[in-house]
Amino acid sequence: MDQKVIDFLNGQREAHSAYRATHYAVYFGLREVTVEVQDRGPEAATDRFRVYAEWARPDEESALRGDHHLGDAAATLEEALASVNWWIFEPQS
Numbered sequence: 001m002d003q004k005v006i007d008f009l010n011g012q013r014e015a016h017s018a019y020r021a022t023h024y025a026v027y028f029g030l031r032e033v034t035v036e037v038q039d040r041g042p043e044a045a046t047d048r049f050r051v052y053a054e055w056a057r058p059d060e061e062s063a064l065r066g067d068h069h070l071g072d073a074a075a076t077l078e079e080a081l082a083s084v085n086w087w088i089f090e091p092q093s
Helices: 002-010 042-047 060-065 077-082
Strands: 020-028 031-039 049-055 068-070
Antiparallel strands (some): 020 031, 049 068
């Protein structure tokens, strides 16, 4: 199914470079964080995976601090996940 969607999107006029993005949710303390895992496919080689994490519902303070993080592009999912600064989502004492 994923490849059919990507082929369809890339077939649209002026469209190119469609890729798969999967969304997850996790709680840090009582607050929800949404995580997007981007997979640009094996042809992207060392830039295949990237992970973006942000508060699902940022409060005003989080929004002002910019509490979100885009990890580094990586060849493996494990490297991409490890590159996110997860500590910014830890509950403040």
